[in-house]
Amino acid sequence: MRILIIDGDPVNLKLIRTVFESGGHEVIAADSVPTALQTVFHAIPEFIVMDVQPGDMGDSPPVGHLKNDPRFQSVPVAAVTALAMKNDRERILQAGFDYYLAKPIRYRELLDLVEQINTEKRY
Numbered sequence: 001m002r003i004l005i006i007d008g009d010p011v012n013l014k015l016i017r018t019v020f021e022s023g024g025h026e027v028i029a030a031d032s033v034p035t036a037l038q039t040v041f042h043a044i045p046e047f048i049v050m051d052v053q054p055g056d057m058g059d060s061p062p063v064g065h066l067k068n069d070p071r072f073q074s075v076p077v078a079a080v081t082a083l084a085m086k087n088d089r090e091r092i093l094q095a096g097f098d099y100y101l102a103k104p105i106r107y108r109e110l111l112d113l114v115e116q117i118n119t120e121k122r123y
Helices: 010-020 033-039 064-065 086-092 107-122
Strands: 004-007 024-032 047-051 077-081 100-104
Touching: 004 010, 004 033, 010 024, 010 107, 024 033, 033 064, 047 064, 047 107, 064 077, 077 086, 086 100, 100 107
Parallel strands: 004 024, 004 047, 047 077, 077 100
Antiparallel strands: none
């Protein structure tokens, strides 16, 4: 599966990239949504994993920029975030994310989610 990772933290970006590459997936990495939109112009991902910063949940969360682009409207997007307080999950999903993963990042959880998305795409 072709997976786009968007995270401004180079350590998190490398960790998530390593997890997906070890699972045999093609990975495209970007440090911001604008960079991602430029990077994947010809190689549309099948799944997107992106960090959610507290400031990103304002009036126009970055996931909205992706979902407003016709190339990405049907691509599932998972939020990977340290926001784990009561109601954060619901608020993040309402912002337009399809999945929610709390930090710390769990290797198996990431790969299981990819497998779930692959299964959902077949049906």
